[in-house]
Amino acid sequence: MIKEGSHQINREESVISITGLEKSFDELEVLKGVDFTLYRGENVAVLGKSGTGKSVLIKIIVGLLKPDAGEVLVLGRQVDKLKGRELDALRLRVGFSFQSSALYDSMDVYQNLAFPLTMNKKNLTKAEVDHEVKEALDAVGLASKINEMPSDLSGGQRKRIGIARTLILKPEIILYDEPTSGLDPVTSGEINDLIREVQERYNTSSVVITHDLTCAKHTGDRVAMLLEGRFSKVGSFESVFASEDEQIKSFYNYNFTT
Amino acid sequence: MSKPGSRPYLFTRTIDSFLTGLSDAFAFTVRFFKEAFLPPFHVREIINQSFEIGLKSLSLITVTGFIIGLVFTKQSRPSLEDFGATSWLPSLIGIAIIRALGPLVTALICAGKVGSSIGAEIGSMKVTEQIEAMEVSAINPFKYLVTTRVLATTLTIPILSLYCVCVGLYGSYINVHFEEATGIISFYQNAFSSVSFLDIYTSVIKSVVFGFTIGVVGCYKGYNATQGTRGVGMAANKAVIVSMFLIFLEEMVIVQVMNWFRHF
Structure with a gap:
């Protein structure tokens, strides 16, 4: 058990385990063999450019989309094999926060x-x-x-x-889809703090999908960089952006120098 | 024949897409029947939707039904006068309104008012991820949104249709009363004298079928909306056009079938 800040990460217990995940839409290959593990109590920020399949990934995790190939285990259950009540029971343990908030407007x-x-x-x-x-x-x-x-x-x-x-x-796991998109820097900061508070108060594990590096840095215990349908780099924010990979460097420079 | 390198089609793109749409709509309707008979039944939501549908259409049905009864009587009078048969006016109006006009007018009004509103509401929920939000909260959106609305239209439109018949006959009575000083009881006795049980039965069956059609088409178009706000508008628009087309088609088939029964 590792204590980071006021929350604890259990690196012996994975709550999400993905191996060889592939997903295409018609001829467009979006995910081309994704491997990923989320441990109990951990927040992982998934970074990547628009259209790289970040949202597709969490929609597969929650069973909104079916994978073409690969295995997706969430809380020990293979999501794409679940139906009806079994899938509903799992969904009660996995929260999903939408990019558009998706509040019922009536x-x-x-x-x-x-x-x-x-x-x-x-x-x-x-x-x-x-x-x-x-x-x-x-x-x-x-x-x-x-x-x-x-x-x-x-x-x-x-x-x-x-x-x-x-x-x-x-929920035990929360999937955040672009929690800070369309918000000003101050409000984005408040949302980042809220994601951390939720993790500490409710001891949740989270996947935070974002292309906002400040959000990734604040909310992620680890950062995973999704490039060309695969995680090209996973680790601490500093280790990922110490990479010499041109695409990662340009992603960093665009966020922090423009 | 498709071009080399392009996506292969069974017939042409248009025909293939029409057939796919038809098969999707069929699967959607089959799913409705599967879900409608399994718990939970969301009775409160069905009542809410029925109330909403009734309230939305009541004023329009009142005005339209009354005017149709009044105008139809006015228009029919000269022809019957030529044959000295104005005393047949209540019977003629009774048959016309109960057999055809009441259910048809109600269905067309509801297709415009209720069908478009269902298409737009569900379409908007689809494009703003509210339907997915229900799914991830372990709520069956098909059951909560579609089944309740289809049941509500199927149950409410026959009631509205009956109301339209009453208002239409009253509109006709107003005209007859001022022209011939006929009493209301005498008018209604005459109006129902030529109406058989089969006429009323047919009228109710038609309304149930029309109500079901409006609900299913509105929900189907909304549930399959794409392309953001443009898609919502298209869903509402198509819900009205397709419902109206199907209502006329069903009217034709039901009348034909009921006429066979009449001859037995």
């Missing part, structure tokens, strides 16, 4: 959070649901927005509510 903030809870835990009383919603909103610092509609929230607030909706089911 529901207010309370209903957005209560909906997954009441649909999955039928025996909860109204008071218990209220308590859970309040706790999740407190965790993201937006308890005052409980009765607002998603359309009345700012981009950063929508991201936070999206994370709160993920947290309400108390």
Whole structure:
């Protein structure tokens, strides 16, 4: 067990294990043999240019897309082999925070959070649901927005509510899809801090998909660089960007010198 | 024949895409029947949707039904007067509204109002990842969004159709009353005197089929929306066009089938 900051990473227990993952769309090969491991309690930031298959990777992890080849084990279960209730049971343990937040725009903030809870835990009383919603909103610092509609929230607030909706089911793994995209640097910083707070408070393991190096540096215990359908470099932020690989260097330079 | 190097087609691109669409729509409808009979049933959502559908269409159906009854009576009067048969007016209107106009007008209004709204709502949820958000929260979006809406349209449109018949007959009564000073009871007795049980049964069957069609087409178009906001508009638009086309087709088939029954 390794203690990093105030969270603990268990490098003997993998929660996601991917080997030889391939995925194509028609003639376009997106993932060409991805190998990846996420350990319990760890955050891994997956970096890569747009269109390199970062989002495809986490959609396969949560069973929204089927792989063409390879093995994807999530919490010990092979995701593409699961169906119906077995897949639902796994999904309750894996949270997914969407790039667009994907809040239900016909529901207010309370209903957005209560909906997954009441649909999955039928025996909860109204008071218990209220308590859970309040706790999740407190965790993201937006308890005052409980009765607002998603359309009345700012981009950063929508991201936070999206994370709160993920947290309400108390997942063991959280997959963040571009958590800081479209946000100003200050709000991005707040979201980065929130991802770390969630990891420490709920002891979650996370995959953070991003092309924002500041986000990767702040949120990732390790960084994985996805280039041309494979992870070309995985390790600490410093070790990955110490690489002499031209593509990695240009990615770094573009982010930090422009 | 496809060009060398291009993607091979069984027939042509258009025919292949039409056949694929047809098979997808069939699979979608089969899935509806599978999901509709398995728990959970989301009864509250079905009631909410039924209420929404009823409320959305009620004012338009009231106005349209009333005007159709009134105008149809006005237009039919001169022809019947030529034969000295104005006393047959309530029967003629009764048959026309109950057998054909009531269910058809209601279905067309709902195809425009409800079908487009279902297509746009589900389409918008699809392109903004709200449907995927349900899936990853272990909620079956097909069951929650599609099954409930199709059941709601199938149950609500026959009720709206019955309401349209009542309002249409009342519109007709207003005209008859002012022209011939006929009482309301006498009018309704005459109107229903030539209507058989088979007419009412056919009318209900038609409304159920139309309601199901509007729900399935709206949901199918929305659920398969692509290309962002443009796709949402296209889904709403296609939901109306395809529903209306199918409604006329179904009207023709049901009338033909029921006429066979009538001759037995």
